[in-house]
Amino acid sequence: MKRPTIADIAREAGVSKGAVSYALNGQPGVSSATRERILAVADRLNFHADSNARALAGAKARVVGLTLQRPPSTLGIEPFFMELISGVELELSRQSYALLLQMAPSRDEELAFYRRWFSEGRVDGVLVCDVRTGDPRIAVLEELGLPAVVIGPPDVSGRLPSAWSDDAQSMVEAVEYLAALGHRRVARVGGIPELAHTAIRTRAFTEVSARLGLAEAVTVPTDYSGESGARATRRLLTQPTRPTAIVYDNDVMAVAGLTVAHELGIAVPAELSIIAWDDSPICRLLHPSLTALTRDIGAYGVHAARMLLAAVAGTPVASDHGTPAHLTPRGSTARLQTP
Amino acid sequence: MKRPTIADIAREAGVSKGAVSYALNGQPGVSSATRERILAVADRLNFHADSNARALAGAKARVVGLTLQRPPSTLGIEPFFMELISGVELELSRQSYALLLQMAPSRDEELAFYRRWFSEGRVDGVLVCDVRTGDPRIAVLEELGLPAVVIGPPDVSGRLPSAWSDDAQSMVEAVEYLAALGHRRVARVGGIPELAHTAIRTRAFTEVSARLGLAEAVTVPTDYSGESGARATRRLLTQPTRPTAIVYDNDVMAVAGLTVAHELGIAVPAELSIIAWDDSPICRLLHPSLTALTRDIGAYGVHAARMLLAAVAGTPVASDHGTPAHLTPRGSTARLQTP
DNA sequence: CCTGGTGTCTGAACCGAGTAAGCGGGCCTC
DNA sequence: GAGGCCCGCTTACTCGGTTCAGACACCAGG
Numbered sequence: 050m051k052r053p054t055i056a057d058i059a060r061e062a063g064v065s066k067g068a069v070s071y072a073l074n075g076q077p078g079v080s081s082a083t084r085e086r087i088l089a090v091a092d093r094l095n096f097h098a099d100s101n102a103r104a105l106a107g108a109k110a111r112v113v114g115l116t117l118q119r120p121p122s123t124l125g126i127e128p129f130f131m132e133l134i135s136g137v138e139l140e141l142s143r144q145s146y147a148l149l150l151q152m153a154p155s156r157d158e159e160l161a162f163y164r165r166w167f168s169e170g171r172v173d174g175v176l177v178c179d180v181r182t183g184d185p186r187i188a189v190l191e192e193l194g195l196p197a198v199v200i201g202p203p204d205v206s207g208r209l210p211s212a213w214s215d216d217a218q219s220m221v222e223a224v225e226y227l228a229a230l231g232h233r234r235v236a237r238v239g240g241i242p243e244l245a246h247t248a249i250r251t252r253a254f255t256e257v258s259a260r261l262g263l264a265e266a267v268t269v270p271t272d273y274s275g276e277s278g279a280r281a282t283r284r285l286l287t288q289p290t291r292p293t294a295i296v297y298d299n300d301v302m303a304v305a306g307l308t309v310a311h312e313l314g315i316a317v318p319a320e321l322s323i324i325a326w327d328d329s330p331i332c333r334l335l336h337p338s339l340t341a342l343t344r345d346i347g348a349y350g351v352h353a354a355r356m357l358l359a360a361v362a363g364t365p366v367a368s369d370h371g372t373p374a375h376l377t378p379r380g381s382t383a384r385l386q387t388p
Numbered sequence: 389m390k391r392p393t394i395a396d397i398a399r400e401a402g403v404s405k406g407a408v409s410y411a412l413n414g415q416p417g418v419s420s421a422t423r424e425r426i427l428a429v430a431d432r433l434n435f436h437a438d439s440n441a442r443a444l445a446g447a448k449a450r451v452v453g454l455t456l457q458r459p460p461s462t463l464g465i466e467p468f469f470m471e472l473i474s475g476v477e478l479e480l481s482r483q484s485y486a487l488l489l490q491m492a493p494s495r496d497e498e499l500a501f502y503r504r505w506f507s508e509g510r511v512d513g514v515l516v517c518d519v520r521t522g523d524p525r526i527a528v529l530e531e532l533g534l535p536a537v538v539i540g541p542p543d544v545s546g547r548l549p550s551a552w553s554d555d556a557q558s559m560v561e562a563v564e565y566l567a568a569l570g571h572r573r574v575a576r577v578g579g580i581p582e583l584a585h586t587a588i589r590t591r592a593f594t595e596v597s598a599r600l601g602l603a604e605a606v607t608v609p610t611d612y613s614g615e616s617g618a619r620a621t622r623r624l625l626t627q628p629t630r631p632t633a634i635v636y637d638n639d640v641m642a643v644a645g646l647t648v649a650h651e652l653g654i655a656v657p658a659e660l661s662i663i664a665w666d667d668s669p670i671c672r673l674l675h676p677s678l679t680a681l682t683r684d685i686g687a688y689g690v691h692a693a694r695m696l697l698a699a700v701a702g703t704p705v706a707s708d709h710g711t712p713a714h715l716t717p718r719g720s721t722a723r724l725q726t727p
Numbered sequence: 728c729c730t731g732g733t734g735t736c737t738g739a740a741c742c743g744a745g746t747a748a749g750c751g752g753g754c755c756t757c
Numbered sequence: 758g759a760g761g762c763c764c765g766c767t768t769a770c771t772c773g774g775t776t777c778a779g780a781c782a783c784c785a786g787g
Contacts, residue, residue, distance in 0.1 A: 052507050054773055065737050070775055080735060097507040101443040102773035105742050110440065112488075128465045138491045147510065149451075150489040152477045168391050168436040170743090171486065275673045301669070308675045330465050330640070331670070334614045336647045393743055404767050409745055417746095419765060441743035444772050509773090730787085737780075742773105749768075756761080 053094040062090045073098065104170060113141065113357055114149040114172040118159045118179060119273070127273065127301055128329040129346055130178075133200070136350020137176065144358055146173075160186055167193050174198070174361045176353055180205050181243045196360040200353050203368040205245040210360065211368045212353040216246050217253035219342050219374040223296055223324050224257045224266075226376055231385035232294040232322060234264050238281045238306065240298035242270040247298065250326075254296070267292075271302060278302025282309040286321070293385055294322040300329045303339055307381065318383035328377055337380030344374035392433040401429045412437065443509060452480065452696055453488040453511040457498045457518060462613045465640050467668040468685055469517075472539070475689020476515065483697055485512075499525055506532050513537070513700045515692055519544050520582045535699040539692050542707040544584040549699065550707045551692040555585050556592035558681050558713040559635075562663050563596045563605075565715055566633045570724035571661060573603045575631035577620045577641050581609040586637065589665075593635070606631075610641060617641025621648040625660070632724055633661040639668045642678055646720065657722035667716055676719030683713035 055069040062069070064083060071078040072087035079087070090096075104110035115137065117130060134148070141148055149172055153159035163186060166172045174196035177186055187207040190197045199206035202213050227235050237254050240247040251268050258266030269285060271277035278297060282305065285292055297303035303325030310317050317323055317337055325332055328341035352371060359366045394408040401408070403422060410417040411426040418426070429435075443449035454476065456469060473487070480487055488511055492498035502525060505511045513535035516525055526546040529536045538545035541552050566574050576593050579586040590607050597605030608624060610616035617636065621644065624631055636642035642664030649656050656662055656676055664671055667680035691710060698705045 052509070056773075066774080067738080067776075068736060071736090074775085076776095078735070083735080095503075095507065097504055099444070099773055100508040100510050101440040101449065102509075102742090103775080104440040105438070105444055105744085106773080106775040107742065108775065131470065134489070135491055138489075142490075148489050150473070150477070150487050151481075152474055164434075165436050168434065169439040170391070170441075171439050275669045279673065301673075304670065305673045308673050311675045330614045331643065334618065334640075334644045334647050336650045394745095395743075405744080406746075406768075407766060410766090413745085415746090417765070422765080438743055441772090442745075444774085445743080445745040446772065447745065728787105731785090733782105733784085735780105735782085738778090740777085741775085745771080747768105747770085750766090751764105753764085754762085757759095 052099070053096045055096075055098070058087060058090050058094060058096060061094070062087045109173045109361065110171065111145060112147045112149050112172050113354070113361070114151065114163070114166050114175040115178070116151045116153050116159045116162050116175075118153040118156055127299060128331075129299070129327055132346040133178075133350045136347030136352075137354045138350075139347070140351045140354035140358070146354075146358065156185075160189060163189060163195070164193070167195050174357045176200055176357060177206075177209070179241075180245045182245050182248065184245075196357060198353050198357040198360060198366075200349060202245050202249055203370075206368065210356055210366045212349055212356055212371065213246070213368075214344065214349075214371045214373040216249050216373070219326075219344075219376075220250050220253035220296075221257045222376050223326075223342055224254060224261065224263070226378070227294045227296075227322060227324070227382070228261045228263060230294075230322065230382065232263075233385075234290065234292040235266055235294045235296065236285050236292035237266070237268040237296045238278055238285070238298060238302050239268045239270050240273050250298065271298070273299055273302065275301045275305040279305040279309050282306040283313075286310065286313055286315060291315075293320070294324070294382070296324045296326065298326050300325045300327050300332055300339070300341065303341075303381075304331060304335065307335060307337075307339070318381050319386055322382040322385075324376075324382060326374065332379070340379045340382040341377050342374040343377045344372070391438070392435045394435075394437070397426060397429050397433060397435060400433070401426045448512050448700065449510065450484060451486045451488050451511050452693070452700070453490065453502070453505050453514040454517070455490045455492050455498045455501055455514075457492040457495055458612070462611065462640070465614065466612065466638060467670075468638070468666055471685040472517075472689040475686030475691075476693045477689075478686070479690045479693035479697070485693075485697065495524075499528060502528060502534070503532070506534050513696045515539055515696060516545075516548070518580075519584045521584050521587065523584075535696060537692050537696040537699060537705075539688065541584050541588055542709075545707065549695055549705045551688055551695055551710065552585070552707075553683065553688075553710045553712040555588045555712070558665075558683075558715075559589050559592035560596045561715050562635055562665075562681055563593065563600065563602070565717070566635075566661060566663070566721070567600045567602060569633075569661065569721065571602075571633040572724075573629065573631045574605055574633045574635065575624050576605070576607040576635045577617055577624070577637060577645065578607045578609050579612050579637035589637065610637070612638055612641065614640045614644040618644040618648050621645040622652075625649065625652055625654060630654075632659070633663070633721070635663045635665065637665050639664045639666050639671055639678070639680065642680075642720075643670060643674065646674060646676075646678070657720050658725055661721040661724075663715075663721060665713065671718070679718045679721040680716050681713040682716045683711070 072084045177199045180201040199211040203211040269281040325339045325341040328343035332339035398405045411423045516538045519540040538550040542550040608620040664678045664680040667682035671678035
């Protein structure tokens with residue numbers, strides 16, 4: 050099956066290639082009568098401009114890139130990224146953009162992909178996830194001049210705009226809630242410590258705990274996997290004075306934590322309260338259902354995509370903080386039973 | 389930052405553009421001495437050929453497409469697709485291909501994306517998931533002549549090669565195992581009935597149950613979401629004569645089912661055995677851990693990608709059945725307690 | 728009637744690669 | 758020593774768009 054080109058349309062409509070290009074792109078230079086005629090022919094032939102030719106001629110490739118660098122094992126179960134991607138695509142589709150997805154085995158390769166995409170002219174811009182403090186990607190992207198939006202806290206995004214929300218505020222809400230329920234020994238099973246948003250949460254957790262006079266508010270670092278979450282929970286719950294509440298940095302680890310508590314014969318929520326950061330259907334399905342910090346992850350994606358496309362179009366865009374995650378109380382948190 | 393072109397390399401190496409192209413592509417036409425020199429210059433300038441120009445000139449775009457048409461809510465929690473994509477990308481990266489990912493809100497739009505990708509020359513080939521019987525995508529792809537590989541059972545893939553395994557065999561293994569444990573009333577919470585692989589599983593389930601003389605082996609259809617899985621389980625377990633074992637078509641619904649059983653005060657595995665199709669870390673984390681039909685999903689992805697790239701290269705490829713999912717017995721299945 | 732401006736359209740250059748055709752020069756053969 | 762051939766490289770054209778300079782018509786103003 051042969052694909053129609055603008056030359057075909059030009060011939061069919063009795064005009065030149067240039068006129069067709071102007072008509073299709075809504076540019077001035079053709080009368081509305083001929084524009085109509087050209088568009089009609091294009092529509093009849095079911096024409097779509099070859100994106101390679103268009104990109105080569107200096108227009109946009111209409112593709113943006115996204116790389117993920119987490120082990121596939123944790124990526125698979127964490128609903129976060131799929132929801133994020135869903136949101137990103139929603140906005141991209143709306144503006145006829147496509148998404149190039151790349152899983153990178155390591156940070157170096159992730160960087161290499163950005164470089165390659167740039168030099169191959171594959172993408173008009175990129176989204177950056179899982180930012181660390183002093184992340185080399187930021188500098189490289191700034192140097193390349195490739196439009197980019199960071200999905201993460203703004204304080205590590207350099208001159209790049211970022212789409213994120215105030216994790217500190219959400220953490221305060223969670224811990225204050227636990228304190229209000231009477232909990233004094235609150236622990237946290239945190240995410241990958243090197244990630245910038247983990248650091249923000251850790252700091253907020255420590256500060257609010259100190260402010261509320263809670264006992265040693267310890268954060269156990271993990272790699273976000275269920276296994277490491279289970280290990281961390283086991284460690285916390287087998288201490289001489291165990292915590293009465295634990296905040297988990299993702300839903301998978303919270304599920305694991307719930308299971309460990311059950312395994313150790315510790316009743317949830319009677320003896321242990323659990324909060325998961327990032328709500329997901331699983332949190333609702335379990336018994337007891339998990340109290341969670343809920344946020345509209347898809348909305349982040351939509352927002353980030355919109356910002357990126359604006360940046361690609363040359364519009365200066367500012368960082369934007371969406372609404373922070375808020376607490377959704379469910380069955381896994383309860384007032385502390387004073388024995 | 390300006391990107392180097394072959395013209396830059398040609399000037400630098402003191403040869404013509406043509407020679408550079410031949411050298412870079414490993415084609416004959418240049419002596420090994422100049423080839424070395426050209427490659428050295430290209431390497432020094434960190435050159436990567438513009439993919440748009442290359443694709444326009446008739447070479448490959450080095451991109452393949454994949455569309456997903458499931459509601460984001462179920463996509464998010466189901467590890468299947470992320471693992472599949474991980475596998476696909478592993479192989480694609482190895483051959484310097486990129487993946488264009490597209491989530492489609494509806495089947496019609498999914499089809500429209502394939503059409504557009506084709507006419508825009510964006511992709512060299514596509515992967516097709518979630519095939520239904522009489523799926524219109526198969527016919528369209530055959531008509532367009534766009535290389536494609538179906539990730540699904542071969543009997544609905546038309547002339548397109550397919551990468552899948554024998555679901556019927558795995559289903560037989562699961563039901564025979566339950567029967568061997570003494571179960572006579574086995575039910576199934578199935579996936580989306582229109583999907584081809586669901587139909588295969590349903591048929592196999594019915595047949596093996598009949599062969600083993602099990603009582604009315606009913607399959608309750610769902611949309612794969614945890615909620616619908618919970619509903620289906622509730623329905624099954626509140627019947628006058630309830631099943632003593634249930635096979636779930638995905639892990640999320642199995643988790644939901646476990647929770648419902650708990651909610652109804654039905655002990656797992658003492659009073660009810662549960663098997664999940666598709667293993668995932670969650671299955672291992674829960675208490676009791678879930679007996680599952682395990683398969684290497686990433687391997688499917690690798691395989692499908694390899695087949696697709698072969699098809700893109702013009703090599704005729706045959707459908708391939710990988711190793712079927714096999715049973716991994718865990719804590720959620722047990723011998724039936726005869727009261 | 729001439730000039731200037733505007734609107735519409737054409738022609739051609741260009742993007743950065745791939746590739747067929749052509750062309751010297753060295754080597755082998757008779 | 759002439760003819761033929763292959764190797765190594767260049768030249769020029771191609772892909773399908775975008776875009777700019779210019780041609781032409783038409784109209785208003787002086």
